[in-house]
Amino acid sequence: MELVNPGFGLVFWTAITFLILLFILRKFAWKPILGAVNDREEGIKDALASAEKARQEMENLTADNERILQEARAERESMLKDAREMKNKMIADAKDEAQAQASKMIEQAQVAIESEKKAAMAELKNHVAGLSIDIAEKVVRKELSNKNSQEKLVEEMLGEATLN
C-alpha cells in the first residue's frame, strides 16, 4: 500500500521544482522558441503570399502583353484595310477624274470643232454668197446689156408685184 501513498517531501519538492521549471522555461525557452517558429511561419506565409502575388502580376502582365499584341495586330489589320480601301478609293477617284477630264476635253474639243465648223461654214457661205453675187452681177450685167431686156424685166416685176 505504501506505493500509492504519496510522500510529503516529494510532493513538496515536485511542486516547487515544477513551478520554477515552468517559470524559467516559459521565459527563456518557450517564448523564444515559439516566437521564432511563429515568426518563421509568418515569414513563409508572407513569402508564399508575395510569390502568389508576383505570379498573379506576371499573369496579368502576360495577359496585358497578349492583349496589347492582339490590339496591335488588330490595328495593323485595320490599317492595312484602310490603306487598301484608300488605294482603291484613290484609284477609283483618279479614274473618275480622268474620265471626267477626258469627257470634258472631248466636249470642249467637240464644241471647238463645232464652232470651227460653224465658222468655216459661215466663211464658206460668205464666200459662196460673194461668188454668187459676183456671178449674178456678171450674169445680170450681161443680161441687161440691152435696153429691151431691161424694160422687159421691169415689166415682169411690176406685173408680179401686187399692190395691196
Place this chain on the structure above:
Amino acid sequence: MFVNSYNVRTFAPNLKQGIFNPVRMRINTLKNIILSALFIAVFNVSFASDSKGGDGEEKFNPNEMIMHHVKDAHEFHIIDWNKKPISLPLPIILWTDNGLTTFMSSGFHHDDSGKEVVEKNGGKFVKFHEKIYQLNDGETVAVFNDKHELTNAVKPLDFSITRNVFMMWVSVMVLLFIFFSAARSYKKSKNNVPSGIGSFVEPLVVFVRDEIARPMIGEHKYKRYMPYLLTVFFFIWINNIFGLIPILNGANLSGNIAFTMVLALFTFIITTLSGNKNYWQHIFWMPGVPVPMKIFLMPIEIIGMFTKPISLMIRLFANITAGHIIILALMSLIFIFKSVAIAPVSVAFSLFITVIEIVVTAIQAYIFTILSALYFGMATEEAH
C-alpha cells in the same frame, strides 16, 4: 452509438485509430499477462523461501528487491561491491519539534532496519524501510512489535532530498540545458532557422502545439496553455526516460504517485481556474435536458471534475511503475531459479519490455499532455 463506432473501427483497419488502438491494447494485454504470471511466481517463491529460512545461504527476496527499486530512497545506491554497497549519500531534511534538522544519509551506514541511531539537534533518528523516525524522548533503541511496526517513535515531516528529488533536479538541469541551447540556436541564426539541438527540439515543440494544443483547446485560446503543456510534456518524458537508465538505478520519479499527483493537481487547478460560464453550467445545470435529469447529472459532473485529474495521476503512475516492475521481475528470475541458464531468457524478455517501455515513455507523456489540453479545452469551450 458506441457499438456502431466500435464496429466501424474494427471493420476499417486502415483508419489511424483503428490500427493504433488494437496495437496498444495488444501490448497492454501482453504486459498484463506477463505481469500477473510473474507476480504469482514471485510471491510463491518468496513465500517458499520465507518458510525455508535460515539454511545459511543469503536468501533472495524479489518482492523486497523490486519494491526497494520502485520506491523512493534516502541514498543513491549504485552498486554492491564485495558485499559493500556503494552509494551516494543524500541530505536528510526533517522538520522536528526542535526545528529544522539536517544530516547526511550516510549517518545511517546503509542501515534500513532501524538499528542505526543518529543523534542530531537533540533528537534520535532511525531509518526503517526508507522512512525516517524520531525516537521518543528517553528511548535509545527502536522497539518493534510483532507486526514489524515501530512502537516508540514518531514520523517527523520529511523534506529530504531523496533519490527521486535528486533525479528530478538532474532532469531539470538536462531540460534547461537542452532548451536553453535550443533557444540560443534560434537567436544565433538570422532567419530563425534552428541548428544543433534546436533542430531536434523544434519538431517536438511544434508537435505539442499542432497536434495537442491546437486541436484540443482551439486556435484562439491555445497560446495561454502552451508553456504549461510543453513543460509537462518534456518534464514527464525526460523523467520517464531517466527511469529506464539502469546506472541511475531506475529512479522511478514519474512512477511515483507523489510526482503524478502534483502534476495532476496543477492540471486540475488550471482547468478549474480557466473554467468559463459554459463549463460551470455544464457541471451544475446541464443545458438541453429536462430538470430531473439536470439534478441527476449534477453530482455525476461534480465527481467527474475530480475523477479526471485522478485518472491522470493513476494512469501515469501505474504505467511507469508497472514497466519497472516487469523488467525487475524478469531479472529476478535469474536469482529465483539460481541458474545462469535462465539469464538469456530473462535478458531477452527484459530487453523486449525495455524497448516497449521506451515507446511508453513518450506515449504516457503524450497522453498526460493531450488529456490536460483536452480538459483545458473543455473548460474554455464557448457555448454553441
